[in-house]
Amino acid sequence: MSTLDTTSDVPRRPFSGRRVRLGDLLLQGVAGLAALGATVLVGLIAYKIVEGSRLSISTFGLGFLQRVGWDPVHNLFGAETFLFGTAVTSIGALILATPLALGIALFLTELAPNWVRGPVTALVETLAAIPSVVIGLWGILVLGPVLLNDVMPALHSALGFIPLFGPTSTGASVFTAIIVLTIMILPIVSSISRELFLGVPSELKEAALGLGTTRWEMVRGVILPYTRGGVAAAMILGLGRALGEAVAVAQVIGSFSGNGISWNLFNPGNSIGSELVNEFLNYSTTLELSSLFYLALILLVFSLAVNLLAQVIVRRVARRQGFVS
Amino acid sequence: MPKHGMLIRSILVLAAAALLASIAVGSAAAGHKSRQGGTLRGAGSSLVAPAFSIWAPAYQSAKGVTVNYSSVGSGAGIAQISARTVDFGASDAPFSTAQAQGCVVNGVGCINIPWALAATGPVVNIPGVGTLQLKLTGPVLAKIYLGQITNWSDPAITKLNPGLNLPNMAIHVVYRSDGSGDTYAFTNYLSKVSKQWASQVGYATTVNWPTGTGGHGNNGVAAVIGATSGSIGYVSTAYTIANHLRIARLKNASGRYAAPTVRAIESAASLVNSRKIPKNFVGGLSIVNPPKTKTHKYTNAWPISTFTYVLVPLKTPQAALIKSLIKWVLQPAQQKSIQHLVFAPMPTVVVKAAEKALNKISS
């Protein structure tokens, strides 16, 4: 995806030994400046976030990551609750979305009759295009009440012995956020998987079927191993999307950042993204603002790491399978 | 292709131009009125926002000045005026020392002047309990918000409400997730009635809540309470009325289970008559939890009443417009015009002090 294969192999010597064209220099200069600007921009983003968090880093150090609670009255701030919330919501969404996404992808490539393929693919792409604030709106007004009144009590009475499914509180909860995030990352994981499955050479598939395997055995023995790396990358990209999602989560997670970590998914919670959305305009002290920047720094580092990991996997897969993008 | 391309391109350009033109005409028509007298931009407290829905149109017709008010919470109001993004801020919490320092730009600081008087109060959503039926005391309320009382059938609550059939239902605490003057007044009250609250949590526009779900703005809290059975939250009175929320009575220091009426708020505000008004209102006027007195002065007082302040830089190019607005708002007629939203007219001594403080603002 990021292999910049240009087919241009025109000689690139800016000075050809003959007349130096002013226009060429100008175009190269201006365009080069733009490219340089983009590079500077990335550096500037990193710099600004680090600079903003400097006060908090010097006050709390790495202990910030383990401290619980956000207290502007006593000027004590910590990221633990938000890290926990981010981890639970993102990983929970990935766990729910991956089998669904793979199921859809397999369905579309192997099982679906032709007249179904188009509409279902269109539906998945439509969902990808819906802005996150609209999904958050739906989460508050449609999903929340349904979960609060029907689903969560049912899960609690059936599975209440597991601490994950404790007593219910409000429609805004970690569980609601997980469902919302699942819906949001489903399209990206399933469409990438679908393209990967479509790219499996048909000779391999037909060979397996010709040897007498059932369709499932062919999927398990040919398609999944062949696309293993790409599917992993798709999952990681989905995880990255979930990590970065702030607005929809802020709308449905309940904004609770208090004094403890609760494993009860039905309690309200908070993620790094939702805390940033809710608190950034409301800081009371400079240390609080700096701590918010510190949270942003943590989120930035995680997102970049996840994104780069996905790129590395994609490149390794492409190399191994001789893909030309 | 070239022929079709040109056609398509020209159609798109024409459509875009038509759309822009219609929007321009529409907004020009809408904006025409406001361009006559000037515009003031303010942001902050959601408690005072209902007052602006009455004041802004009235001021527009009286003086031809448009007042644009954004209800974003007192915390954001303080932050925005400190950044001089708006012409005035609004907050139910006065500047803290640090915030007053933060509002200094180029050596010019800010002043908080009270311009309205209202209240915030506990609201509940309990099946079978109507408005003003539930009775609570300060200590019990603090325990609920500390997470120590977790069920509506707890004896501490049923003891206060012998006539009510309180269900065996978990209490879901709701608070303001944004920087809020209601939070300031509410936690100020809790700090006065509960030593544990004062030492563990304290009072400010944002605190470290021991338990509960957050709602954004008075509206957000009202929304969560409306949607959650068994919930309790604190909402300023105008919003409780508009959204038909059920208010709980609160036992004041004189022993009466008060209700947040205009009279009760006025009674609490009369506290300022026996206290010295600080110069330039530095530190604000706290009127929560009026004490018991031998003369039964505050028998019916609502214990979580609060003034709400306008935040203005001491030197501002918009000084004339702002001073004129504040003077107009302080008039008895304007103070009365918002009474149906449960704002009480401010005591005369406060109005006089506010008018005097206006002279500190210059351009």
Next chain:
Amino acid sequence: MSAADATQLGRRNDRLRRRHAVNRGMELLAWLAAAIAVAILGIVVVSVAKRGASQLNLDLFTKTPTATAFTLHPVAQGISNAFVGSLVIVGLATAFALPIGILIAIYVNEFAPGAVKNGIGLVLDVLNGVPAIVIGIFVFGLLVVGHGQSGIAGAFALAVIMLPLVARSTIEVLALVPNTLREAGLGLGVPRWRTTLGIVVPQAVGGIVTGAVLAIARIAGETAPLILVSSIAGSSVAWNPIHALQTVPVAIFQLSEEPDPQAHARAWAAALVLVLFVLVVSLVARWFATRSRRKLQGAR
């Protein structure tokens, strides 16, 4: 057949039946997964469509929000200020990001040596991977602290999000332009810059427009950075980006948290408009793309 052969045959048949059963089970699971996914997606899409359509009226576009809904008589409300603000901010963002993105693509495709090419590719990837909220915080620290919110800050934040999208898609389209065109131009003595700007880029214009339009569709719904840098805006219609401007996604966010069902109604209607805008624009862009790609490939 001997007894041993018979049992072997029997065992093989058992295995075969089991394998077929497993296969059918898996197929059912795949159908189920697809059904669940379609159901969820369908519910979301239909919810937005149904609730939005029932509340959609002209007031949404022509009336401004009143300060709060506390007036004694009901007042017709809308979010006209949000539509105007979105128009201004998205327009400015496009004006920032489009030329710079195209220039970056030109540099990468026409001038940059291999290592630099990969380096810029990495830069674009990193930029793409920064979460929108972090970009909002960056712009907050850069432009808002000390100066206050503004529509320009909002446009800048959206431009930063748009930049890698536009640059990437333009790079891909420029790469599709066949070398023969460049060589022909140079062979005729046309200077390099003229070939690039006058021959290569116009050939790719269809794809460039497509990429730009898709990027616009993407940032039209972007909320997080705008909440931070352009959310405290008044209720009247404003065009001047020096001050913060209300935008449609932020309006939806604020309306979604209100208790008033009327506010919810406006939120649904605005959501429907936004979704329709994004969808229609994406569809038009893709249709345009297939046409221009066909044209490019036909020229090869």
